[in-house]
Amino acid sequence: MNLDWESVRAQFPPLERWTFLNTATFGQLPRRAVEAVARHFARRDREACRDFLEWFADADRIRGKLARLIHASAEDITFVPNASTALASLIGGLEWKPGDRIVTFEGEFPNNIYVAEVLATRGVEAVQTDWDSLETVLRHGARLVLLSTVNYVTGFRLPLEEAAALCRRYGALLYLDGTQSVGALRFDAARIRPAALFVDAYKWLLGPTGSGFLYVDPELRTRLQPAVIGWRSDRRWRQVDNLHHGAPDFSGAAERFEGGMLPFAPLYGLEASVDLMLELGPERIEQRVRELAEAARAVLRRAGGRLLSDEAPHYDSPVIAARFPGRDPARLVRELYARRILVSARHGFLRVSVHFYNNEADLERLETALGELPGR
Secondary structure (H helix, E strand, O other): OOOOHHHHHOOOHHHHOOEEOEOOOOOOOOHHHHHHHHHHHHHHHHHOOOOHHHHHHHHHHHHHHHHHHHOOOHHHEEEEOOHHHHHHHHHHHOOOOOOOEEEEEOOOOHHHHHHHHHHHOOOOEEEEEOHHHHHHHHHOOOOEEEEEOEOOOOOOEOOHHHHHHHHHHOOOEEEEEOOOOEOOEOOOHHHHOOOEEEEEOOOOOOOOOOOEEEEEOHHHHOOOOOOOOOOOOOOOOOOHHHOOOOOOOOOOOHHHHOOOOOOHHHHHHHHHHHHHHHHHOHHHHHHHHHHHHHHHHHHHHHOOOEEHHHOOOOOOOOEEEEEOOOOOHHHHHHHHHOOOEEOEEEOOEEEEEOOOOOOHHHHHHHHHHHHHOOOO
């Protein structure tokens, strides 16, 4: 059955006023997500928060939907507000010793580079490499490999199964940041089997800021110590009339890493967006995104852009980077903004990013504008 993508697009009011090609910076919230957040606040007013424990039951329902989206178990999912917190939970839960190595890619998202460099002050070796040299680096040993599923600047799409297999072969933990792909491209945790996967939902998952989640592999959970300790660290935390006083007895599920209260309003908004994606179908979403990305690449080529995807493999993602010789990408962004077209400039590239709510008319407007701008 063919989907009516224009009907889906109607869920996103800003698209009536903007040519929005910038999901790699921020995704747009569907109407249903905004309504879900409003319902939560209305419920607070109506019930005076007397039912707050029921909110946690709702959170468990949301875990299940996220798990379904990435082919995992609800027990594998813990909520975190952003990428920094997720990475801190991993780094803080492992015991580090001098001589350990952390590997990441050159040009990775700064979180992954900063963490490795800070740990280097404690004797941990920070190594930056590239995809072609990853196995060579891993042969010399690594404790942890920090990689993005899609690079935020270049759109490089990591060969996930190969990367995961390499890390297992050489005994390294693989932490993936799926923020720039999950929601647009399918992810199968059961097949890829990373040690951990973080997704900040405000981009391709179309959730509010503050709604993110961390998948933690069951084997890693047995040895990763919670870095955040709070009243929910003890498995009996629901017994609020008589909370346990003493050493916490941690749950075996990933919720053991949460510690305290959750950002419920953003999570209800996230649930509504995930519901939309599950209804549309991740396979159909990915197909639509890939079609639009290929059309966007063609537009940028015709406008004189030099694309990384034309020079090397693994750049076939919805994050599309183009260089325009002799033209400043930051200026291009400003000139396109004046025409109500939203894109980004990153490290010398014009970055265009498409999602399922885009359409061919968006790309036609981009092409027309690029042709009219000075300096062509």
